[in-house]
Amino acid sequence: MAILSWLIVLSLLFLYLWKNQRPKGFPPGPWGLPLIGNLLQFSKKDPLKVLDQLAQKYGPIFSLNIGGTLAVFTHGFPSVKEVLVTKGTEFAGRPDNPIVDDIVKKKGIVTASYSQTWKEQRRLSLMFLRNFGLGKKSVEEKILQEASYLIEAIAENSDSPFDPHPFLKTAVINIMSSILFGKHFENDSSFNTALDLIHQSIEIMMGPWAMLYNAVPLVRRLPLPHQRMARNAHKVLAFLEKEVEEHKRTLIPGESQNFIDAYLEEIKKAERKASSFEEEQLLILLVDLLSAGSQTMIATLWWALLYLVAFPEVQEKCQKEIDAILGSNSNLQCEDREKLPYTNAVIHEIQRCTTVGPLGVPHASIQNAKLCGYQIPKGTAIFTNLHSVHHDESQWKFPHEFNPSNFLNAKGEFVKPEAFLPFSAGPRVCLGENLARMELFLFLTTILRNFRLSWPDKSQAPDLTPKFGPTQFPSSFKISMKDRQESD
Ligand code: HEM
Incomplete structure (x- = not known):
């Protein structure tokens, strides 16, 4: 019996050492605990600071064991650029992630492998995103219309300090839903539930149960909390299926009004020639x-409002520039970005x-590859620390402070450093960069033209500390937004 116990202990130890061993030429990094590897590092209050410290110790390319799998982390502009651009194609794959792959089957774009199918889906989606505003309106007109609803909604609530998050959420979601579905889902609880379930699933995907699912195939069918992800996916897909069926009934060939219509037409064409367009995609x-x-x-957008109240002199300078260039009457358009270097x-x-x-x-990595002298086996996960690029002291005039001069030259003209990523x-x-940039400019300039933003709670300053996650949010806050014409 004692021998058996020792054998089990030794096998576990062997398994642990084997799993922790880095292949020859692999980037260095700290040892991790059995099963969870270096995950505890990420449970600390400020995981981005932990990554900074690891980069100081091991250099700009290091590795960590994430739930039993070794992943490479790149830190600072030169190494991140090497992954994304210089060797962009070699590192254009996505790592296996069983809990997601079992549901999504590598379809769509975000988690799809680097392949002909991903290229086709991406190319067409880009084209559709450009083409569809609402009905005959261009995407730019659609954003401006949504910005005017946003202004109305804020004005109705500006008597006392308020949390702007729900208003920003409505505006952003309305744009996405009008491009994708050709309609608004205001007060449609099934759409809001579907969105909540998607975001809940992203949280689960980043959590410990997903790690367990990925690391230990035996637990996958057990009734553990990770099953919520499959249940959520089932509900979301059922909602979307219903929407797609409705579009099939109303679609007039040659007159697509939104993303779903256009994609359905593409499926019809695909039936004639071999291609990847089908309903599950x-x-x-x-x-x-x-x-x-x-x-x-x-x-x-939420961060933007917080920074504008935290730096009132910056807000005022934007408003002066906007007033001087656009006056109070002219209609705003994306091209105005060039005329407003400071606001931009x-x-x-x-x-x-x-x-x-x-x-x-x-x-x-889509094949065995080299990264700054290290050997990276095919299929290795590579994280690009964009936060570190944005604070890289070799790239920015003011890496650690909020200072718009980072994007202005001596003549006050707008310049975009290569390390802005x-x-x-x-x-x-x-894929949504252009759409996002249009939304940011049109929404924020419209808000700045209409309102003076201020911080109502004089007892404490705005908190600019982010809450770490796949998407970093600020903590909830309330601000005052007063009509500029009334308050000037
Ligand atoms: C401020 C807003 C946004 C930011 C900061 C942002 C940032 C990012 C980042 C960092 C990536 C990862 C790229 C990589 O793998 O290296 C990404 C991918 C992606 N984004 Fe965005 N995004 C924004 C808005 C949008 C919007 C509005 C859409 C859709 C309309 C969108 C759709 C996508 C898609 C589909 C991918 C996956 C691309 C691929 O795997 O080929 N994003 N985004």
Whole structure:
């Protein structure tokens, strides 16, 4: 009996050492605990600081054991650029993630492998995103219309300090839903439930139960909390299926009014020639676009309002520039970005300081590859620390302070340093970058034109500390937003 116990202990020890062993030429890193590896590092209050410390100790490329799997972390601009751009294609894969792959089956875009199918889905989605506003309206007109609803809603609530989050959420979601579905879902509880379930699933995906599911295949069928992810997916897909069926009934060939219509037409064409367009792809694409395009946008706008109240002199300078260039009557358009270098610099600086997706989306090597002298086996997960790029002392004039001069030259003209990467870069660069940039500029400029934003709680300053997660949000806050014409 005693011998058997010893054998078990020795086998476990062997398994642990084997799992922890880094292949020859692999980036260095700390030892991890059995099963969970280095996960405890991420349970600390400030995981991004932990990554800074690890980079100081091991260099800009190091590795960590995440729930039994070794992953590579790249830190600072040169190594992140190597992964995203210089060797962009070699590292354009996505790592296996069984809990997600079992549901999504590598379809859609965000978690799809680097493949012809991913290229086809991405190319067409980009085209559809550009083309569909609401009905005959362009995407720009649609955002402006949504911005005017936002202003009305804020004005109705501006008597006392309020939390702006629900208003920003409605505006962002309305744009996504009108592009994808061709309609607003205001007060539609099933749409809101579907969105909540998607975001809940992202939380589960990052949590300990997902790690267990991925590391220990034996537990996958057990009735443990990770089963919630499959149940959520089932409900979300059922909701989307119903929507797609409705679009099939109303679709007039040649007159697509939204993303779903256009994709359904593409499926019809695909039946004639071999291609990857089919209904399950469409459902996963909708989940991808709703998840990737909502939280990041809402978080950025929410941060922007907080920074504008935390730095009132910056807010005032934007308003002076906007008033001088646009006056009070002219209609705002995206092209005005070029005429408003300071306001444009402020929006970029907010994105740099907050880096809402601090570690981007993990990449993977599509073949055995070399990274700055290290050997990276095919399929290894690679994290690109975009937060570290945005604070890289070799790249920024003021890496550790909020200062719009990071994006202005001596003549006050707007310049965008190469190390500005909130949307990442290379073959996997954010698909919604253009849409997001339009939304940020049009929403924020409209808000600045209409309201004076201030911090009502004089007893404490705005808290600019982010809550770490796949998307970084600020803690909830209330602000005052007063009509500028009344308050001037
Ligand atoms: C401020 C807003 C946004 C930020 C900061 C942001 C950031 C990012 C980042 C960092 C990535 C990872 C890229 C990589 O793998 O290296 C990404 C991917 C992606 N984003 Fe965004 N995003 C934003 C808005 C949007 C919007 C509005 C949409 C949709 C309309 C969208 C759709 C996507 C998709 C589909 C991908 C996956 C691309 C692929 O795997 O090929 N994003 N985004």
